[in-house]
Amino acid sequence: MKTIKSILSWVIPVVIGLAIAFLVRSYLFQVVRVDGSSMTPNLTNNERVFAFRQERIKHLSVIVFDAHGEDPRVTTKMYYVKRVIGMPGDKVSYRDGNLYVNGKLVPQRFISNYERTVGTARGAKATRWNLASVAKTRGWGNKPETVPAGEYFVLGDHRYVSNDSRYWGFVKKDKIMGVVKVPFWGSASAKKNVNKRTVDY
16 A cells, blocks of 8 residues: 555656646647747747747747648658748738838848848749749739738748748648747847837738
């Protein structure tokens, strides 16, 4: 009897702890690792951030999502971290070096002027679905791209290297794990440009 009680004395707390951890991860937040440089200068490679599942997605929110089924080159579950530019139903266009959503200029103060203009139009991986080619072949500016219902148009902050909606299209809502928040130990600029959006258009 003492042996059983002894076993239960540590088994029960472990089970409770695992159950709490599962509930937190499933319904509240999860720690994720940024992989790659597509979100620099705001998020760096191997940086740890939180993904909050219940946080409401807004324009310029940084999100984590499963790219499997979105990016055709991804053949297994893989998480991408990108910034939401277009919400469901938005009309996104690119002209004269600027991004527009529903006819309004997107104020992208979280990246440099180069990234807002040249970097957005030209990517190192640019082949088919980049903003410059879309503007030319699909008539962006005259006929903006409409984000489908239940989907999002996303871009990396480091536009020149980011593999994002310019190449493979939109992100479905059910693929999104949560909204990214930089923890208290992160840099002040990262917390400002990721956690606190100064404008919503």
